[in-house]
Amino acid sequence: MTEPLLSVQNLSIAYRVGARDILAVSGASFDVPRGSIVGVVGESGCGKTTMARAVTRVIADNARISGGQMLFDGQDLAALSERAMNDLRWRDIAFVPQSAMNSLDPVYRVEYQLHEVLRGRGGLSKAAAQARAVELFEMVGIEASRLRDFPHQFSGGMRQRVAIALALALNPRLIVADEPVTALDVIVQRQILDQLRELQHKLGVSVILVTHDISVVAYICDRTVVMYAGQVVEDAQTGPLLTHPLHPYTMGLKNAFPDLQSAGSGILTPIAGAPPDLANPPTGCRFAARCPFAQDRCRQTPPVAQEPVPGHRVACHRADEAPALRALAARQETWGEMA
Amino acid sequence: MTDPTPLIDVTEARLHYRVGSAVSAMMGRPAVVKAVDGVSFTLNRGESVGLLGESGCGKTSMGRLLVKLEQATGGSVRFDGEEIATLSGPALRRFRARSQMIFQNPFDAVNPRYSIAKSMAEPLANAGIPKAEWRERIIAALDLVRLSNPAQYLDRYPHQLSGGQLQRVVMARALILQPDFVVADEPVSMLDVSVRAGVLNVFRDVRDRLGLTAIYISHDLALVRYVCERTIVMYLGRVMEDGRTEDIVHRPLHPYSQALVAAVPVPNADQSHAPLPIGRGAPDPRNPPSGCVFRDRCPKAHARCAAESPKLHRVEGRGVACHLFDT
Numbered sequence A: 001m002t003e004p005l006l007s008v009q010n011l012s013i014a015y016r017v018g019a020r021d022i023l024a025v026s027g028a029s030f031d032v033p034r035g036s037i038v039g040v041v042g043e044s045g046c047g048k049t050t051m052a053r054a055v056t057r058v059i060a061d062n063a064r065i066s067g068g069q070m071l072f073d074g075q076d077l078a079a080l081s082e083r084a085m086n087d088l089r090w091r092d093i094a095f096v097p098q099s100a101m102n103s104l105d106p107v108y109r110v111e112y113q114l115h116e117v118l119r120g121r122g123g124l125s126k127a128a129a130q131a132r133a134v135e136l137f138e139m140v141g142i143e144a145s146r147l148r149d150f151p152h153q154f155s156g157g158m159r160q161r162v163a164i165a166l167a168l169a170l171n172p173r174l175i176v177a178d179e180p181v182t183a184l185d186v187i188v189q190r191q192i193l194d195q196l197r198e199l200q201h202k203l204g205v206s207v208i209l210v211t212h213d214i215s216v217v218a219y220i221c222d223r224t225v226v227m228y229a230g231q232v233v234e235d236a237q238t239g240p241l242l243t244h245p246l247h248p249y250t251m252g253l254k255n256a257f258p259d260l261q262s263a264g265s266g267i268l269t270p271i272a273g274a275p276p277d278l279a280n281p282p283t284g285c286r287f288a289a290r291c292p293f294a295q296d297r298c299r300q301t302p303p304v305a306q307e308p309v310p311g312h313r314v315a316c317h318r319a320d321e322a323p324a325l326r327a328l329a330a331r332q333e334t335w336g337e338m339a
Numbered sequence B: 001m002t003d004p005t006p007l008i009d010v011t012e013a014r015l016h017y018r019v020g021s022a023v024s025a026m027m028g029r030p031a032v033v034k035a036v037d038g039v040s041f042t043l044n045r046g047e048s049v050g051l052l053g054e055s056g057c058g059k060t061s062m063g064r065l066l067v068k069l070e071q072a073t074g075g076s077v078r079f080d081g082e083e084i085a086t087l088s089g090p091a092l093r094r095f096r097a098r099s100q101m102i103f104q105n106p107f108d109a110v111n112p113r114y115s116i117a118k119s120m121a122e123p124l125a126n127a128g129i130p131k132a133e134w135r136e137r138i139i140a141a142l143d144l145v146r147l148s149n150p151a152q153y154l155d156r157y158p159h160q161l162s163g164g165q166l167q168r169v170v171m172a173r174a175l176i177l178q179p180d181f182v183v184a185d186e187p188v189s190m191l192d193v194s195v196r197a198g199v200l201n202v203f204r205d206v207r208d209r210l211g212l213t214a215i216y217i218s219h220d221l222a223l224v225r226y227v228c229e230r231t232i233v234m235y236l237g238r239v240m241e242d243g244r245t246e247d248i249v250h251r252p253l254h255p256y257s258q259a260l261v262a263a264v265p266v267p268n269a270d271q272s273h274a275p276l277p278i279g280r281g282a283p284d285p286r287n288p289p290s291g292c293v294f295r296d297r298c299p300k301a302h303a304r305c306a307a308e309s310p311k312l313h314r315v316e317g318r319g320v321a322c323h324l325f326d327t
């Protein structure tokens, strides 16, 4: 079973706004190996949510999958009928939306919302659903006595756990979790990540975890996909990705994060500038305008993804110079004035 | 900065909010939330201190108390020698100009219908600064927070700025009257990571250039460490530990600080996944445990912790409120 559970190939998604197409995801490829947690990182607006939602096919009305495939256990999700896709949702692929914390319906007890999925989707009997709801609450570390509470009676962290319990309800094979710990305190964040990892080990479920925080992927993800302006720029095992990044954007992202393990309080270096307009992206490398290593060829031709190290893919013209670029990227002057 | 007297002197400060009805009080349900409950510390001129803790620990309430957005219900807060509770008239206006707060969400901090120039002019008008000086002062303040070509922002509206730019405008507005003291409440938590570093750098830079005394509120020790040489760890309205940030990062003494330090994720795949040394649950300020408020989540709690509230013991140059350090 070396075949990945999910293989996204050359996926493109555009939003129609007026007469313009916003190319939110362009030619993205990555795999989710069975039983692994794959992180998707990048700054706001880079297309993380769009790509993650595409996998569940819960996309906005004005969004269109304009190309590519999403092979889930061999079948292409992009080509499935809405009906067939609907059969997969919750049972095989479950979704924890961004700010899931606020996505629970405030007027219903959480028990009712769990039952909706368990009985409505899973066809469980009332008694079976009740037993399963208790089991799910225990799994995510909430006392079963609180099943009859309303969402507002839970703290943010608990609501996030409820959202995870909902996703787990029908034993899916893939959970897509969009920023599941953003906006939570460090302690709650850590407890939820630990829970997620434990469940993943125990149940063998695979997870796509969308986050803007590379500390979160460092903590929990087996592999990490780095996105920039709608494209996957780097994709590798998390360890090598963080210690030996091949893409200048990944190198820059690392510099912008405070690291409690670093010797001094260090200096954080932002990446100056802003991502390009996705309605009209540049022709060459999309990162070129902010990349301290950009050359003429970068501005002219888009870099093609390559795999210089097995299992480590990168899309950069200068990937073969990565060791030298890493040394430069570690110096603050490289990134210019504080942006 | 040669004045050796502290700028801020807080003694046994309390902020108890009254909640619930008389009936619930009669039913034995607590009718107060002790957001701040007997906090003492001093802040020297030019010092930056982080207030660290989980949501609900009272750090924002403490910050609001210090700038008199909230009135203490007990204890005392002195600013430059004066008790702020009793300030009024011109003395209060002077205090308002000298102490400022920067809020978490920059989009809440300004009126969306006001241009940047108009928002920035508000504090100048309140302080009675002659109108002729406004433009120059606004531009100088925007320049201070490193917004390049500041004049371009004057006629823009908040939604026409990025989060990072707007947070800098908010910071500029807080600095425009050249305060001595600034409380920044999670000023980067709503910002995208790629711009956070820039805003933090500006904050550090401005503070150093103006010699500001500052409080930086956060739940993330990695951020606090980047900005503050000293950290006060709070839990349920009380100080748990107060000491040099580096000491707390490398050797936290209070059991709660130990959990907070262990919880900070680092951008490094090779890190400990050991369970956090803290019990589940969230602090409930309506119903704190007896004795040490941390005891129901503390892995080292013992009989004395339920019976008696620990004092802030002096240990290795810091304060630690835990019975384990009563030697």
Ligand SMILES: Nc1ncnc2c1ncn2[C@@H]1O[C@H](COP(=O)(O)OP(=O)(O)OP(=O)(O)O)[C@@H](O)[C@H]1O
Pocket (backbone or CB within 6 Å): A015, A016, A017, A022, A024, A042, A043, A044, A045, A046, A047, A048, A049, A050, A051, A060, A062, A098, A212, A278
């Ligand atoms: N319904 C929509 N209509 C038009 N454009 C959209 C829509 N939803 C998202 N976009 C745009 O698509 C791009 C990608 O958005 P997406 O939400 O996928 O980013 P993200 O990486 O998840 O960002 P964040 O970290 O802020 O959640 C952005 O430019 C965004 O403005």
Ligand code: SF4
Pocket (backbone or CB within 6 Å): A247, A248, A249, A285, A286, A287, A288, A289, A291, A292, A293, A294, A295, A298, A299, A303, A315, A316, A317, A318, A319
């Ligand atoms: S292709 Fe060029 S511009 Fe793009 S990341 Fe690589 S070096 Fe930088």
Ligand SMILES: [Mg+2]
Pocket (backbone or CB within 6 Å): A048, A049, A050, A098, A178
């Ligand atoms: Mg998103």
